[in-house]
Amino acid sequence: MTPGGISKEVTQLNIESLWTGGLWQDPSYTGGNQDPSQKDGLAQDMHTIRQTIFQAKNGTIDNIDVLGVPPDGYGSYASAGNLITTMDIPDNVTNYARWLDMDQAVVRASWDVNGTDFLRTTFCSNPTHSCVQHINSTGLLPNITYAFDSAISGLPQAVVTCLDSTTLYLRNNVSNPGMAYELIGRVVAEGSGAKATCSPVSSNNATIFVSGATSSWISWVGDTDYDMDAGDVTHNFSFTGQLPHDQLVSYLDSTSSSNVESLLTAHTQSYNSFLGGFSLSIGATPDLSKSTDELKTAYQVDTGNPYLEWLLFNFGRYLLVGSAPGTLPANLQGKWGEELSNPWGADYHANINLQMNYWFAEMTNMNLVRPLFDYMEKTWAPRGAETASILYNISRGWVTHNEAIHMWDHFDYTNDVDWWKSQGYPLMKGHALFQLDKLIADQHFNDSSLVVAPCNSPEQAPITLEIRQKRSQMDKGIHVGSWGQLQEWKVDMDSPTDTHRHLSHLIGVYPGYALTNYDSSVQAPPSKASTTYTKEQVWDAARISLIHRGDGTGPDANSGWEKMWRSAAWAQFANASMFYHELTYSIQVNHANNLFSIYDPAAIPRIFQIDANLAYPAVVLNGLLQAPDVPSLSTPLTITVLPALPSSWPSGSIKGARIRGAISMDVEWANDKLTSASLRVDDDAPARPVKIVYDGKVVSSFTTSGGLQKEIRI
Template sequence: MLLGRVVGQVALLSTTLSAALAAPSGFPSTGNGLWYTSQGTADTEFWSEEWLPVGNGYLAAMLMGGSATEVTQLNIESLWSGGPFQNSSYNGGNKRPDEAAQMAADLAGIRQSIFDSSDGTIGSTESLATTPTNYGSYAGAGYLFSTLDLAGDVTDFFRWLDLDAAVHRTSWTQANSSFFRETFCSHPIQACLQHVNTTDGSTLPATTFAYSLNPESGMPIPAVSCFDNSTLQVTGTAGSPGMMFELLARVDATGQGASVVCTPSGTNATITVTAATAATITWVGGTDYDMDAGDAAHNFSFKGPDPHDALVSLIGPATAQDGGYDAVVQAHINDYANFMNTFQLDLGQTPDLTTPTDQLKSAYQTDVGSPYLEWLTFNLGRYLLAGSGRGTLPANLQGKWGKDSSNPWGADYHANINLQMNYWFAELTGMDVAGPLFNYIEKTWVPRGEYTAQVLYNTSEGFVVHDELNTFGHTGMKTGGSSYADYTGANAWMMLHVWDHYSFASGDNEWFRTQGYPLLKSTALFHLNNLFPDLRFNDSTLIVNPCNSPEQSTITMGCSHAQQLLWMLFNAIEKGFNASGDTDTDFLNRVISVRDQMDKGIHIGSWGQLQEWKVDLDSPTDTHRHLSHLIGLYPGYSVFNYNATHQASPTANYTNDEVIAAVTTSLIHRGDGTGPDADSGWEKVWRAACWAQLKNSTMFYHELTYALERNFGGNLFSLYNPGSPDIFQIDANFGFAAALLNGLVSTPDVASWDDELTIYLLPLSPVPWESGSFTNAHVRLGLAFEVSWTDHGQSLKTATLTAGANTPAGQRVRVMHGGQVLRQLEVQPRMKVALV
């Protein structure tokens, strides 16, 4: 879809670009950025693979990277269609209270049918599901046009995304003048800015700023007016009816005699700037969504106040700071650097400052690779998490970048791999982004999820959700396919993140007591009530019934994924109990008792595989995209650190070597992430992370490079299925960074404080990168590592361990490299140890 008449004209401009012999002036000398010699295609079908992102968590934007006309597609983090804003009777996709008795009977019947069936499976659990009416989608907030009154050929054009500064820039020559435009979203002031000027300080041609009258596809046409003589006011809704949103966009101009005038015209308005040497438009945005109103006390309305007053209070300071625009951009750069520079990575890359990024990507080959492009993709992943994870809501399926009234899969929160993958590397790299994630779980999952537990599962304790979640607490089971809907493990999987946050921070007891542990406990309470004696194998174990292994079609009992998850959840309860302040020892004893009785989800099958289900149903030709039964390999630990002392089965007592051999067999047979069911980037990078955990350098690098070649666009966005149009799905951007890092430092958890924690430095031998280093990689117990290497990681130049102030004294730690023990020690707070 072309963006209307204005962009259509831009797309037809003659652009004669000079040959690109070097990156643009001002591009980071480190090479830490993406650069191009042509603007992005105006057709928004190419938005996902050519446009470039900026964001601060609260707001986000995608830039076409135009010359005379720049097109900026806008996002507000909480703007969603559907939910109670569309239908006041929306109930999160749940059954009615008067259906609870029938659901209890249906669930009991399903459970018994599974036990009684010839192969331990049934066809469906659809009787438990509800049509997801008014589920909604993350929605775009429109388009901003910034237009200079220019004509003629464009030369010396460059656009680039500076990943050191978190700023998008464009430069070009036209009509005998050189122009420069930069755009960024500032976290400190919760605003985005776009600034344009001539490079020699001469007067700009007449400049206009307008909001698109061609709204996001499917969105009601908003009202655009002049809030004052220099400010556009945009008000609209995400549906009819729907959530209300507002944008305020204020223009400032410099230069003697500069004029800024807002002119209304019907339901639209335009700001015109004349006689200026520079012009800046600053915008803020918000909705009437309020996460704090998502509980029974507020009738699950999620309805907050009109955002107008809050936006006025933001736009004023954002446009009236001492030092003007230069001060604002410098404050933004400083804030971003302080947030990101706690961790540094070097893969021995040589920056290529002569080849545009899209050409580098086009030339990239599986297995051959490029340390520079891999380093750049890693850095982009961190940039995207900083730009989408620092707001009020967590990063969604597209981070915070989405267009139109409906995005693929709603750009929602898929919680059977995708949401989890978004945050895999956050703790390791010290990125403080987990708060919004845990607030979201506490305020949208728990209140409605407690109701779901009662009505759907006949459970009066704890909360439950299913796979697909919106911002309105959609906790019920969706109709349309038990393979993804019949999934009660989402809360348990997310509790691995809760525990990791405490484990890596090691000592944030106040957060753990007030938020982390209550989430763990509520999750555990639900699952304690939903483990049942195994009446099929009659082996005295407790199992989940029904369950499915995401997103397999088989509905059965004792799914390995679920059993492994719950075992790790119960371990976290025991390990965290003393720090929690909880005095409910009856609960702790109940957890320990159930954990000891439960099936641990570790069974070796008929062809040497780790079974995906307790019933041996695995096919050696199943190349399904999910690796659900290997969750204990990565990101969990129940498989990798299998220990018969904790996990022995009544029917089998394996060694760790036997379990790892079975895992390896399963991973081989699962294929390379290009099966008949999907061809996504996230399945490939998950495989890469698993191969890194198994210390297989060849397969790790094959999967990592295969994902980058096949599933990433010219703008290095991860794309779900190669083809046209390409679907942007951000999880592989984040998963790529996590998988790469797992090849450099691996810190799998252990079941008990009594178990020695092993940290693997450069577990791959050899690593794909000849030399390199990382600084301040955070691991469990509040430990951090600084490491440098040569000879593909087989030689460590430096390796230093530093303990935090709250590192627990006396915990046993073993540091490994190349299959050898570097050091065994009992850690102490603030200790610093040179390991080589």
């Protein structure tokens, strides 16, 4: 992150794998699992807890603390320090501007001093594994000093030395003891009289001094001793390898021997390849007369501003590209965590929060999800198999107490059979095997169903039983309660005043499909004593629950991501006014002037939480194009066009959207009406029935085939 300083620029440095805690810091850390020697005792504790739940009048238990372990040693994603760039700039600076170019993924700042123009350009390049900061001027540059520092509260003092005459080398540990990391930066000074010299300034610090240059640039690389392939039983879940020093030097040699123009070209091409050729227009007219903070300050709920809304859409895509094309998936703060210990650890929250980070990736053709699956395979699955064995006495599969929605979605959108065979299906199978073995007979309702117990709705207090039944005995988990609500639990104990931030019982509205595409012939309960609901009854109950859940501001939280989820759900109900209300409410309340999403706008300091930024593109698209999953390939896939188009976006277009069934789709509209839609099916895609719905009517119905192209005009 670059704040845009003039005489002093402090660039925040982050490495995607830098983490406090774990076995680096505490050799006794167990990844949140009990010691294997406690397995028999845990089995008895689990039996007692289940019987307590089944025998309780309301089917709940106060706590299950005996099953857990203290979170000591877990740690946090951490900042690596800063790059300090100082210049001898006088105070009489004019025409200052700084901006983020989201077409190139480049940050720039410009200013004038006594008729001399200055331009600083900063970018981090995926193909070169390096970052670049370049500064030039229309005259001779003032003297420049480059330095690394580790001035992050709690971060040990780093040792910075000169690797050679133009190269800084920082070696540190994130704690003592702790994960090791390196940063290496090399300066290239350009101009006939330019000179760059690295010199020690103390026993543990050094700087690079540049003089006589017309332009100067520093490139830097960094990494840790984290090794994802060492996260299994064989390696004692250490995740520890060697610092890749030689590889980092090789990256830096390649970068510094090039020139900024060619590096920027390669970076821009790589960045745009991740964007996948997708584009969205919502009829916005760019307002270049106002800065982003001015646009944000003037923004109003319900009135909105299509230009700012369009910027936020593209900003979300930019943030995912910045977060995800490396080894690890996007965490709760992407690569913008600035502290040694960041809120919620800036971790991978195994619930809706991590899912939100990737909601839009498939639909906007962003090839960025593989790090998420690698993380599941090499991090969650090995530790999760240990959890299954120790905590549940289950020998098949693995568990992280999370859904596996993204694995199936990736295959459904891409039809990548090779990936499905090698990674997707084995992960799904392991997850499913554990869930099957975890099911037990419901001894509370005694209705012949199978349930999971104990279970809670994420971050809600009640601990009860939940339905995850084998097909033949599946209750399907759909119950309408005493005040017309869709029950969050099998026990009817929902409160109509519960405005909790999570919508866990409505995940079948969005991003799931169990409620959106409810079918009584598939989802009828196994017991005749249970009610078989119609689609209308289920849909009405879900709507009532959504209404009573509030607008995303409650006693438990006032976060942006909960408003985004509500907005997406209202779009699924084809309620354009509520969809746009929640969307604009989140923008006004939960987005800072730099457009980062803020968890609680009243809190000091304000906490950046990236999931609302990354959810935003998916939410916008759900108001414009929907194709929720269906239970089988023989069930028609319903593609609904412009289901919740707000009046603020009367004209626009979508180019290159991806739909389930390996389908690409373009849509155009004008004067609040659809004008055209076209789709293309990938050559190797399997055939499936499709219905196109617009304005509540089926406007086209057909069966896809590989290579099919279809034009739909209204």
